[in-house]
Amino acid sequence: MNLFADQPERPRERADAARNRARVLEAAAELFASRDPRTVTMDDVAKAAGVGRGTLYRRFPDVASIARALLDEHERALQERLLRGEPPLGPGAPPAERLAAFYAAMVELLDAHIALVLGAETGPRRFETGAYGFWRAHVRALAADHTTTVGAAGQVDVLADILLAPLAPELFERLRADGHTTAEITTSLTDLATRVLS
Amino acid sequence: MNLFADQPERPRERADAARNRARVLEAAAELFASRDPRTVTMDDVAKAAGVGRGTLYRRFPDVASIARALLDEHERALQERLLRGEPPLGPGAPPAERLAAFYAAMVELLDAHIALVLGAETGPRRFETGAYGFWRAHVRALAADHTTTVGAAGQVDVLADILLAPLAPELFERLRADGHTTAEITTSLTDLATRVLS
DNA sequence: AGCTTAACCGGACATGCTGTCCACTTTTCC
DNA sequence: GGAAAAGTGGACAGCATGTCCGGTTAAGCT
Numbered sequence: 109m110n111l112f113a114d115q116p117e118r119p120r121e122r123a124d125a126a127r128n129r130a131r132v133l134e135a136a137a138e139l140f141a142s143r144d145p146r147t148v149t150m151d152d153v154a155k156a157a158g159v160g161r162g163t164l165y166r167r168f169p170d171v172a173s174i175a176r177a178l179l180d181e182h183e184r185a186l187q188e189r190l191l192r193g194e195p196p197l198g199p200g201a202p203p204a205e206r207l208a209a210f211y212a213a214m215v216e217l218l219d220a221h222i223a224l225v226l227g228a229e230t231g232p233r234r235f236e237t238g239a240y241g242f243w244r245a246h247v248r249a250l251a252a253d254h255t256t257t258v259g260a261a262g263q264v265d266v267l268a269d270i271l272l273a274p275l276a277p278e279l280f281e282r283l284r285a286d287g288h289t290t291a292e293i294t295t296s297l298t299d300l301a302t303r304v305l306s
Numbered sequence: 307m308n309l310f311a312d313q314p315e316r317p318r319e320r321a322d323a324a325r326n327r328a329r330v331l332e333a334a335a336e337l338f339a340s341r342d343p344r345t346v347t348m349d350d351v352a353k354a355a356g357v358g359r360g361t362l363y364r365r366f367p368d369v370a371s372i373a374r375a376l377l378d379e380h381e382r383a384l385q386e387r388l389l390r391g392e393p394p395l396g397p398g399a400p401p402a403e404r405l406a407a408f409y410a411a412m413v414e415l416l417d418a419h420i421a422l423v424l425g426a427e428t429g430p431r432r433f434e435t436g437a438y439g440f441w442r443a444h445v446r447a448l449a450a451d452h453t454t455t456v457g458a459a460g461q462v463d464v465l466a467d468i469l470l471a472p473l474a475p476e477l478f479e480r481l482r483a484d485g486h487t488t489a490e491i492t493t494s495l496t497d498l499a500t501r502v503l504s
Numbered sequence: 505a506g507c508t509t510a511a512c513c514g515g516a517c518a519t520g521c522t523g524t525c526c527a528c529t530t531t532t533c534c
Numbered sequence: 535g536g537a538a539a540a541g542t543g544g545a546c547a548g549c550a551t552g553t554c555c556g557g558t559t560a561a562g563c564t
Contacts, residue, residue, distance in 0.1 A: 319540095320539095320540060320541065322540090322541065322542080323540075323541060323542095326541085326542085352543090357542085357543080358542060358543025358544060359543070359544070359545095360541090360542065360543050360544070361541075361542050361543065362543095364541075364542085
């Protein structure tokens with residue numbers, strides 16, 4: 109009998125199902141890396157994974173959700189460092205420095221996994237992911253910490269979204285395509301962080 | 307005889323063509339306003355305008371280009387004011403004030419025509435429009451004016467894109483949906499402008 | 505091991521959008 | 535008033551989506 113009523117006893121995943129899930133993720137990772145993730149279709153993934161359409165749809169409602177699954181672990185790692193890592197990324201440093209460190213880490217993440225991010229969080233979808241909620245809460249806390257007295261309550265919310273806007277994957281992609289280095293981008297964002305939260 | 311060789315004598319548009327162009331724009335404007343512009347299809351526009359698919363494609367390669375045509379005049383008006391209007395929007399005021407005024411004007415424009423902007427400049431398409439190039443040049447000039455000595459050349463380019471990021475239509479839409487007023491948004495952006503260019 | 509059951513698989517199908525093509529019609533200009 | 539160019543609209547092929555269901559396979563029980 110299951111003592112945890114909230115966590116209903118989910119019959120463990122069957123062996124063939126697990127095998128296929130792994131196949132799908134592997135094949136998808138390769139596809140995303142090899143061409144514009146926004147052109148990858150469910151059919152493509154199914155074929156590349158050697159799996160039928162129905163099987164694919166059983167687990168993933170669309171291509172974005174596959175990319176998100178692949179991206180998840182990387183984002184989780186960063187979230188962990190934000191919550192419990194060393195300063196200035198983790199708690200302890202002044203807000204401006206923490207924001208700058210966050211920017212730097214996000215630029216790294218974007219640079220390493222731009223294909224996945226574009227596949228997962230493009231357009232308006234970006235705001236609906238759990239990850240975005242996390243980043244916003246983090247930045248919001250930093251901003252609120254800094255400007256305790258200044259401005260009304262809602263203002264901090266807006267500011268958080270504004271400060272996250274430059275991290276839109278489409279913009280990053282474009283800046284890189286224009287020949288800008290990640291160092292340049294990080295420098296500008298550090299500058300922004302310093303000026304806004306000081 | 308045409309004295310301007312660079313401007314080849316384009317045979318003027320036929321009456322029926324002009325009539326249909328007008329019909330298309332009118333019908334499209336209504337469609338964009340009445341539901342999510344990103345769900346409007348070429349077929350929808352053709353049907354609503356009482357025009358065949360072929361006719362529609364003759365002028366507009368896709369739905370975005372229709373929205374852009376409708377948006378054009380509004381954007382042009384703002385561009386004119388930026389170049390030759392009164393300060394602080396036009397030349398004469400210090401960069402921080404001009405940027406704040408620009409932000410305020412853009413928020414107004416987004417608020418008035420969010421449907422068109424979403425239809426025209428959503429996602430990565432945003433960066434490819436002529437309008438974006440104009441905004442970037444403008445903001446870049448303001449930033450360069452302010453930080454003549456600070457930073458390398460490329461830095462200013464990056465900064466311009468960063469400062470434009472919060473004006474992404476998807477973000478504006480989301481902020482409004484979350485209950486934030488245009489006044490709140492403008493206030494935050496003004497704050498940003500002041501802090502970055504002072 | 506054998507059997508039952510439920511989870512799982514994969515391809516067929518219906519639907520909707522895209523962009524092109526071309527036979528036909530209308531306008532313009534001489 | 536007639537020829538040529540410009541314009542029109544619907545048919546068509548291609549592609550992606552998301553669902554559905556008959557057949558298959560693993561898991562659990564005896």
